Amino acid sequence: MLNALRPTSRRQYQSCWKRFQIFLSSAGRPLSQDTVLSFLTWLSSTGNRAPATVTAHVSALADPLWFGADIHLEGRALTLLSWGIRATSTPGPRTTPRCSLHKVLASVETLTQSQGEDELLMSSLFLLALATGFRASQLAALTRHPNFTSFGENDDYLTLAPSPIFLAKNERSDRLIAPLRVPALREDHSHLPLCPVHATRAYIEPTKHLAPNPKKDKKISLDGKDIIVPLGKPVPQKEWSKSNFCQSEYLVYKESQACIRYILKFTF
Incomplete structure (x- = not known):
């Protein structure tokens, strides 16, 4: 059983x-x-x-x-x-969010206008979390593999599916995990500053050169603390397969789930 x-x-x-x-x-x-x-x-x-x-x-x-x-x-x-x-049973204390939505959106818009890799990473994660409702583990399971993360024509939408490792662990025959399509936010045929599709594209494109290297993992400073953020690059197309799917495919390494939670909780 x-x-x-x-x-x-x-x-x-x-x-x-x-x-x-x-x-x-x-x-x-x-x-x-x-x-x-x-x-x-x-x-x-x-x-x-x-x-x-x-x-x-x-x-x-x-x-x-x-x-x-x-x-x-x-x-x-x-x-x-x-x-x-x-x-x-005594219910636990409930914490009430004490943040200004205006300040949050202003912070994200500032990040999206930056060209720094750390800022692009944070804005992409935050906007994807808002658009999808994904947990940290689901965000960490997103990959660069075009079979699992693909952009529509003219970046009209972004289709997201978790990695095969995540699917093997969480998917059953009676509980299939379907890909999620995130529509782009546009105005006058241009992406809005807080568009998750544009933010993800803006992060993926300039970080293709980043190879996984534990000795050279990037550090970003959040709330006065340095957090390791290992970033990966795509593997060559000839090596794409479900059997040899490797960690260098992840947008953010699986081991960085704690970092993602920290970003989503404290950054904005």
Whole structure:
């Protein structure tokens, strides 16, 4: 059953089962529905787990307990337990954004007018994040490969698809990840300053010469801190294939996800 899951879900389910087995051995109780409900209660009260984490444990335990021990994790008892856990859980503090949209847009427009590679990188990432809603991991999975990142005629749009490595990890037969088309923002046949298509083109073109070299990774200073930003260049066309897809194809290296989060959170 675990083989039907994605690797990340598989590891999560295995972790849930291991935690349940430790609880069984320490509590010295027989395997029953009452024991499972006690385990879920312990997760919330003693284990200090969030309601969403408790729900993840229910999903991980449900099928194996049903097929292996004829224990059904459903019904009134589990529903009341879930309601009780959510009712007694203290919600975490919510942070309210305290930024001026005018200042944000003015900052991005200033970056798009610059010719520096660091500024082009930051404006491209930020505008793509706004246009697509991509998380940092999805932005880091974008590539220079024209089969996955392609511009329309006259740069009317930009088609984005993550790398094959990202697809192999996150895509399933019942959950296909389709390419995303980002339209260009134009006025009088010219790209607007905050157009994500134009910003991405403006970053890709002048950075084709940048080869991956850990000893010569670029540093950009953000909020008084130096952050390493490894930048890549396309591999020769004859080497393009899904089997030898290498990190030099990435717009920003996969290891730079923390940097992307930092840029999106603090730069503007």
